[in-house]
Amino acid sequence: MSRRIVSFPTLRSLALRLTLFALLWGVLTDGGVDAPAFGSVIILTATALSLALSRPTPWSLIGLLRFVPFFLWQSLRGGLDVAWRAFLPGPPIAPVVLTYRLRLPPGRARAFMVAVNNLLPGTLSAEISRNCLMVHVLDQRRSTGKALAALEDRIAAIFQIKLTSAATAPGQSRIHAEA
Amino acid sequence: MADLISAFLLLGGVAFFLAGTLGLLRFPDVYSRLHALTKADNLGLGLLVAGLAIRSESWFAVGKLVLIWLLVLVASSFACHLVARAAWRRGIPPWT
Numbered sequence: 001m002s003r004r005i006v007s008f009p010t011l012r013s014l015a016l017r018l019t020l021f022a023l024l025w026g027v028l029t030d031g032g033v034d035a036p037a038f039g040s041v042i043i044l045t046a047t048a049l050s051l052a053l054s055r056p057t058p059w060s061l062i063g064l065l066r067f068v069p070f071f072l073w074q075s076l077r078g079g080l081d082v083a084w085r086a087f088l089p090g091p092p093i094a095p096v097v098l099t100y101r102l103r104l105p106p107g108r109a110r111a112f113m114v115a116v117n118n119l120l121p122g123t124l125s126a127e128i129s130r131n132c133l134m135v136h137v138l139d140q141r142r143s144t145g146k147a148l149a150a151l152e153d154r155i156a157a158i159f160q161i162k163l164t165s166a167a168t169a170p171g172q173s174r175i176h177a178e179a
Numbered sequence: 180m181a182d183l184i185s186a187f188l189l190l191g192g193v194a195f196f197l198a199g200t201l202g203l204l205r206f207p208d209v210y211s212r213l214h215a216l217t218k219a220d221n222l223g224l225g226l227l228v229a230g231l232a233i234r235s236e237s238w239f240a241v242g243k244l245v246l247i248w249l250l251v252l253v254a255s256s257f258a259c260h261l262v263a264r265a266a267w268r269r270g271i272p273p274w275t
Contacts, residue, residue, distance in 0.1 A: 023242075027243055078218040080222070086199070086215055091205055097273050121218070125263065126267045136210040138214045
């Protein structure tokens with residue numbers, strides 16, 4: 001964790017956020033060449049505010065880069081899946097609410113999981129109670145357990161989290177239909 | 180060629196927005212309707228952004244378009260969760 005070495009991760013986040021806000025300012029102002037002094041003040045203020053409001057957390061660039069194509073592909077699948085169901089007579093859906101035991105600890109990683117889950121094919125985060133995520137599934141014939149476990153692994157890789165209860169076999173064993 | 184790809188992407192985007200709206204009208208309960216809205220609109224907007232990015236005149240415009248897509252994704256996904264959670268806490272049973 002970042003507590004061990006205080007200065008390096010903070011410096012790294014400072015440099016990273018400075019770059020990101022500079023890029024953002026550039027994008028918003030078509031290069032930011034008209035008012036460089038004003039832009040610099042804005043970029044510095046934004047960086048200072050962001051460091052004050054959101055503490056640096058460890059994260060992995062490789063984990064993030066691996067996540068992007070996965071997310072785009074799953075978005076495509078999720079959109080196609082729900083679109084054909086919306087067009088067909090019926091419509092062909094068989095919803096169920098499942099309880100998934102989360103391995104990710106509370107915090108940013110878990111919030112990220114809740115949000116991304118809504119964009120994956122056929123799943124929707126309804127509620128978190130204790131360490132369980134209530135997932136509304138559009139089609140119960142899908143093996144949602146495996147997909148959720150895989151998503152959790154990918155998010156853990158981004159936030160450099162070691163999932164503790166990995167001994168539990170991923171899949172249906174950790175999924176119980178709501179009574 | 181670029182115009183053709185762009186037109187294809189834009190029409191695809193429109194089709195997914197149509198699918199999302201159709202799902203909103205046709206699906207039986209609040210949870211299923213949320214599925215249709217978030218996922219179809221995410222993809223629909225993504226395709227629109229891709230189609231417009233091909234036509235855009237500068238990289239700054241492309242950056243702005245991608246930024247819009249990301250911000251809408253974050254907002255719609257969390258809004259979806261909050262609506263579902265509110266329904267769940269009110270005890271609205273899922274259609275089965």
